[in-house]
Amino acid sequence: MALGANLGDRERTIRNGLDALAEEAGVRVVAVSTLRETDPVGFIDQPRFLNGAAELETTLPPQELLALLLAVERRFGRDREGAAPQGPRTLDLDLLLYESLEIDEPGLRIPHPRLHERRFVLEPLAELDPSLEVPGKGEVQALLAELH
Numbered sequence: 001m002a003l004g005a006n007l008g009d010r011e012r013t014i015r016n017g018l019d020a021l022a023e024e025a026g027v028r029v030v031a032v033s034t035l036r037e038t039d040p041v042g043f044i045d046q047p048r049f050l051n052g053a054a055e056l057e058t059t060l061p062p063q064e065l066l067a068l069l070l071a072v073e074r075r076f077g078r079d080r081e082g083a084a085p086q087g088p089r090t091l092d093l094d095l096l097l098y099e100s101l102e103i104d105e106p107g108l109r110i111p112h113p114r115l116h117e118r119r120f121v122l123e124p125l126a127e128l129d130p131s132l133e134v135p136g137k138g139e140v141q142a143l144l145a146e147l148h
Contacts (some may be wrong), residue, residue: 003052004092010034026059033124040084053124062098069093116143
């Protein structure tokens with residue numbers, strides 16, 4: 001799962017969001033990467049982001065896990081409906097991978113469709129597990145090397 005925020009107390013919001021996830025039945029936060037300052041992508045005129053990644057263990061199916069991530073975002077002030085795409089956000093929790101599944105259905109694409117293009121996602125994933133395989137794309141470390 002990718003973590004991000006660029007409004008308010010970014011680190012505190014990310015940490016509190018992770019705590020909220022860990023309190024849910026069927027979800028355990030296994031590991032969290034270092035949080036890093038990153039420049040915005042796409043919508044450039046906004047504050048810098050704090051980004052990272054977390055590994056979760058869950059008994060929830062992918063659709064329910066995504067619904068939970070979106071609910072936690074809303075709890076911490078994120079309004080996806082009224083916000084500009086790629087705009088500022090209090091909390092961003094993206095479901096990147098789910099085991100080795102490939103899912104393409106309305107509202108849910110796994111692996112995340114731009115995961116392999118984003119250094120701010122690949123670096124924290126590589127910190128957690130450099131040999132992690134992104135279905136259809138390759139190992140995280142190799143994908144990161146391709147960006148250099």
